[in-house]
Amino acid sequence: MSTKGVVSYSAAPNPAALLQKERENPSVDPVKMNYFLEGSKERSELIRSIVQQMERDPVLATNASYYHMTKDQERELTALKIGRLASYVETDNLDDFQRRLSIIGLFDPQVGTRLGINLGLFLSCIRGNGTAEQLQYWAFHKETVYIKGIYGCFGMTEMAHGSNVMGLETTATFDKENDEFIINTPHIGATKWWIGGAAHSSTHCTVYARLIVDGEDYGVKTFVVPLRDADHNLMPGVTVGDIGPKMGRDGIDNGWIQFSDVRIPRFFMLQKFCKVSRDGDVTLPPLEQLAYSALLGGRVMMVLDSYRMSARFVTVALRYAVGRRQFKPSDGSEESLETQLIDYPLHQRRLLPYLAQSYVISAAALKLETTIENTLNDLDAAVETDDLDGIMKSIDDMKSLFIDSSSLKATCTWLTAELIDQCRQTCGGHGYSSYSGFGKAYNDWVVQCTWEGDNTVLCISIGKPLVKHVMAVINDGKVVKGSSSFLTDVKDYLNDKPVITSVSDLSDLRKVLRAIEVLLMRLCYQASTVVKVNKGNFDYVGGEMLVIGKLKAHHYMLKEFIERVESIEDKSLVPHLLNLGRLYGASHVLDKFSGDFLAYSVLTTNVVSEMSGYFIPDMCKAIRPHCIMLSDSFQQSDMLINSSIGNYDGNIYENYFNTVKTNNPPSNMKAPYSAKFEALLNRASKEIRDRGEKSEEAAEILSK
Template identity: 50%
Template sequence: MSYTVSSNSVEPNPGSMIQEERRSTSFNVQKMFEFLEGSKQKAVDTLSIMQQLERDPILRTSLRYYEYGTEKHREETAAKISRMAQYIEKDAPDMQTFQNRLNLIAVVDPQLGTRIGVHLGLFLGAIRGNGTDNQFNYWAFERGAAYIKGIYGCFAMTELAHGSNVAALETTATYNRKRKSFIINTPHVGATKWWIGGAAHSATHTACFARLKVDGKDYGVKVFVVPLRDTAHMLQPGIALGDIGEKMGRNGIDNGWIQFSNVEIPKEYMLSKFATISDDGEVIEPPLAQLAYSALLGGRVTMVTDSFRTSERFITIALRYSVGRRQFKQGKAASNNKKMPQSESQIIDHPLHQHRLLPLLAWTYAMGIASNQIQSDYKATLSMLESGVRTQDMKVLGVAIKKLKQLFADSASLKSTCTWKCLQLIEECRQACGGHGYSAYSGFGKGYADHAVQCTWEGDNDILAQNAGRITVQQVAKMLKTDMKPTGNFSFLAGKSKIGHTIDAEDISDLSKLLLALETLICRLSSNCLDLLSKNEQNWDSISTEKKSLSHLYAIQYMLSKGIQRLTEMRQSNNGGINTPIKLLLSLFALSGIKEYADVFLQFDVLSTQTYAKLKERIGTLCLEIRPMVIGMTDSFKFSDFFINSVLGCYNGDIYNDYWKAVNSLNDAFDTKAPYSHDLEAMLKRPTVAQRENFEKGSKVLQKLSN
């Protein structure tokens, strides 16, 4: 058989288009990378870690990763955990370097990041946040938990019947005065610890959240270190546990359930930084017992970074694909186009495609700015808090508590907003890659399934958003009642409720005016919430949707204000021409956020219908201005193909050949007859209905029966 190839058929060459746009990038990509990482030194450190991870054969993650079943995922993850434990020893005592390493490996292998993050961030974090210095030093260093050596921990907070409402957990820790010990019990199936990462097969110890009971009196939820397995990795007496089964994603994590039946632990295993118990059972609690939950904020802060890194990866894939792929012809002649496919347009040049993806690129940059800021705030606040608790310096402690409250609001708002936005981004990017985005080898499917849980764990997003929104309303209420001006990141609230500010057409190109508009709306919506509360007998549930909106708006305000601050700080420096691209991205981010809440802006007269029309036009203009820079803007993330791990987003841009080679290398082209083919063959060769009924209903038979 012979084939005739049209003489004017041109083989697509997406790589050449991507390389051409890469060469025409108008700004310094390295400078942009340094901006995203927070400083030149941080950029150097990040690249160094990236290179180490990519070159490590044990940490290698290929396209085959997308075909693994649960057993293979867990087997490979265990080997990677062992390897990462060696990096902990290498990075020590600078645990921030290892945290950066963990954040980066989680981009390409989220389940690995979680497996180690649960141990270091949650188990060890709970001990650090709730334990005394002696307790932390013992478990972390003497027993080796800081290096995943000797101890591998899990975090037993969530129960089958309780998750977000931590104060209502039902596992009990009853004090035995005679034996100076606690008896840990699971009173009923609803109190079974559930979703506990690492519990099913890995963890030797757990940080167990349980109700402290002494002589029948309930002192609320405290944290206890409970051994689960002995040195032979056998279950301790009274411990029952198992696997909770298949999940939507991250099946490399052995999430399990735990039940405790009269499990006895020494009195000293109760973490006692904030609450202590004497030998005779006297419980002493500080007036600020809520400080015990400060350790939980670390996970939320980390998820802002996770959302940024994950968004970097998937927006890169979608934009490289959209630059390299041609489809349809733009313009009036499109319907009459008779030319060959080479005359088709790059799909990124279709306006709808720009409106779908470029605001998400802007959001990614905004999340990067927020990530750097909240990470810095978290470290500073925790350091101050620990210093205040250690020295009992009430002045330092007072400042730390104020900062902690601010951090709670910021992290709740940003965690919920950024994880939601990242999940939306992954799915939009998948759809923007058409049918090929549905391939497992694109990375989108597993990426979505793996990221979805971020919207639920470490604080359900709806609960966190309502909590953050409530804090904003309370800040406004306090200001109106006492004339005390809010401080910290809430300082913008002062006076804005009295300003009759409306966005004018000329304001939509002014970042400071857009920021003012956001701040004005937050004030007006908060004041409206106070009116609704007074009409509904202070029932906070009556303003649930408003609180959620306030949280999202506050997150947008936070990211925009920090972005403007960063932009202002670098104006005088030699920045390689990145000011203009960043300003364009921040403008698109701000306008996209305002458009998302246009109904609320219109409701409270911060935006007119005429200006809204101009705002939408400006978004289109910004997309056109940003369009030529998308390759440079995504190259600025510095993700190699190891981190991208997608046939649609490789650096060389050779989409079709990369995809073709992957499919043929991972699937045997000669294996064309499947083990189940006999079922299909039997179906195709099946006898007729009459034959299968042995002709019992045929005319001859019926004629015989009628005589």
């Protein structure tokens, strides 16, 4: 046997050269593409400036040592970083600081969250439920927005109640005599649980508790409750504990809180919508849902996070796939080098849909961000001027925003979890090293699928109004508004006529969109018939609702993506973007849900076979030559990505090896416990250690 047919071992691999080659004669300008991804030149440049500041910051910047920290070290460093950010919050304008937090959420999510609970959830709750004066007082007068004086946490979930907010059991009983509320935890199940920042940082908490006045239960309202005084000592009646280690984000001091008849002044109740007068008269809000807007902002942020995190890890996996060679061509060619991973059609199919995903999510995130901003401003203006029509319109907008943000939050966070996991797997063993970044990122990420609305519960809860829309269209000729307006045509599509009958239609993204719409109509109609049979109980269509919830998000994303591409100024980017959109639609939607598209006759079996056999591979092939430039377009620096196999220079092996040696010096030749282990291997024989008691000699004596 000769060396022919096996790998040459004379030359070391040179992955950096392979990566650089991808950047020669580019047809994509990554700077311009980044304007598209971030929404504008201005914002792209703002982000670059913010990144540079943080990259050079001695406290905020991360590197490989980040993957060595224990829980206690993470807790302390996270607090330290918040202190460092406090100096930025005093000078940034609000919008810039929001960007800064969003970027931090990418490379050190626990800092983003631990601070976001205070500046986001705590203040959002006050903004959403308190009067303008209350917001002014707690946020500005007390300097909370500057991370000063007060540090807030968000006391919604309890040990036995998460998703069912209406069922929370902490009580706030009005004590008319003293003009106070008495906050109480009636039993273990009502212990406030998972409260980020409660264990060690927070001074105040916005507590969700049942308002009880004169023995009557008015449902769950919100109250500001001080937990610690200015010396950071716990208030009387407040018991707080650390809930301990988590799957990820150990830098956040999640805690539990029990209130034992803790008294707060009446004016600590947040009373934009619901008021209790001095005499105990209760004014209730026009619509209960208005009180839950606190979570909306977070959901929108999570869609943006999904874009950035997806971009980060598909970049790592693509750089690795270009630099890594594996197996020689199986077609018997004389090629002496092994094939680059990225040149395997299957590898392209595994990775490139995730590249497309990052692009498509970005478009949805940008749109959602402007929508929430406008909707909340309109609502605030209407409430302030007592404009009832305005309030009603805002309620409609809020409902639509609730559907869109919920379905997108669920679908995008799931897609991103899947992306991190799958991208890790494409990096083989090296993906399992902490230094590649996947492990910690996954652990930190997946809680996004659960918190602030469990994804499954969210999908179901948005499926319900869609099914009801369809029922109303059929029964009452309702005209549906907002992002679900396509449901108005439902009657025309309740047949088994396929929407896409030729694979060539898949290039037309509007047709793909139509296919999703028609499947949604048919699914909603099918679900409505089952609900009818079950007398209005939706529990039997949970499976359908889950699919409806996901497809609704894909529809929104693809639609926004198409519209952004159509309105783009730099037309040179369009062909690339269209291919990404096509790959996304075909792989992430039509192929993934092919069973449904076929079962509801939206696609033909021919289309599904040819899509999988030709269309998707062809799209991958078209994107392949540009994949590095398309991921360079995310403009994520090495510090942000923090992956020793995913650096910009592509020098995978040297970078990785240097990281390993720097952080684990090989001069430490023995483990601290080596003596014990040596003693184990060099121990005496079992007979000696048994003191010879089982020997034949002993047997003879002991048997006599």
